[in-house]
Amino acid sequence: MFFLILLFVFALVYVLIPLIIALSWKIGAVDVPTDARRMHVEKIPRSGGLAIFFGLVIGCILHGDIPQHLFAALWGSGLMLAVGLADDMFCLRAPVKLLFQIASSLAAVLGSGLATGKTEVVLSMLWLVLLTNAHNFIDGMDGLLAGCAGLEAALLGVALLLLGKEGLWQASLLLVVALFSFRLYNRYPAQIFAGDCGSGAIGFFLGMLSLPLFSFPAISIFNLAPLFLFAYPITDLATSVLRRLLHGRSPFSADRAHLHHRLYAKGLQTPECVGVLLSVSVCLGGVGLFLSFEALWLYASIACIGAVLLLWYLHAYLERMT
DSSP: OHHHHHHHHHHHHHHHHHHHHHHHHHHTOEEOOOSTTOSOSSOEEOOTHHHHHHHHHHHHHHHOOOOHHHHHHHHHHHHHHHHHHHHHHHOOOHHHHHHHHHHHHHHHHHHHTOOOSHHHHHHHHHHHHHHHHHHHHTOOSTTHHHHHHHHHHHHHHHHHHHTTOTTHHHHHHHHHHHHHHHHHHHSSSOSOOOHHHHHHHHHHHHHHHHGGGOOTTSOOGGGGHHHHHTHHHHHHHHHHHHHHHHTTOOTTOOOSOSHHHHHHHTTOOHHHHHHHHHHHHHHHHHHHHHHTOGGGHHHHHHHHHHHHHHHHHHHHHHHHHO
16 A cells, blocks of 8 residues: 555656646746856756655655654644745745744754753754755755655665654655656756755755654764765765855855865766765765664674775776866
């Protein structure tokens, strides 16, 4: 039965996208390449997150028996979707978006019933805001966000399944099929972008689903698992913010120095850049998956060595291209 729901969600998102494209033009949710950081030269609709989120919600309803944690994740992501859509249409100021992110994170964390102490609540909120913005930062190249988030959701789903988190692992897989259906329209050359409504909702939802992987307030190496699962977007966010601060600029200012921009500048084409970053993402995510379970520490070590070798090879390969 669940397999049929997955197929239905895939088909639903695929059918919805052309309608969302038409809607985007009507409401003005269109990405106009007015600055150097844009990777495209034509106007592209940017509210694809509506189709992804709608497919996810319908899939969860059809599956039934939505646990409290998942319910909080869905309506929290819905708030992020609404704020992002407003940004796609009217270009909200960064501090305004951040304020909404903090408020939505606080409400979702308290509503999930997971966090009980003040420390847990604050750390959970920071995690949600981090992933929300991290996924927004990587949404700058055709097929990159959808592919990366889809791989993350798949690995997260496996981890939640092995942890016995009923309802959450199914939701993670529903997100996988919604994202890869959307990616059929979003891959190079993209017909539609996820937009801020999509990147924000996706990052927030993944953050909510990954909270059970943490063991707050205990300090353990296994708390690194979620950091590895989302290593690529977190790294891109951290390096971008640090770079801007060191240059005396606002951390919210846009530039053309993200990891995907740097790969493109090395001479790789868009599909090649996306392929490289997805390879890095799945390799580091595999480390995170193994780190989720104490019994798999040996496999985590092997995967970590493999990730280091892959990164070394990619660095050497890119250096030879210059």
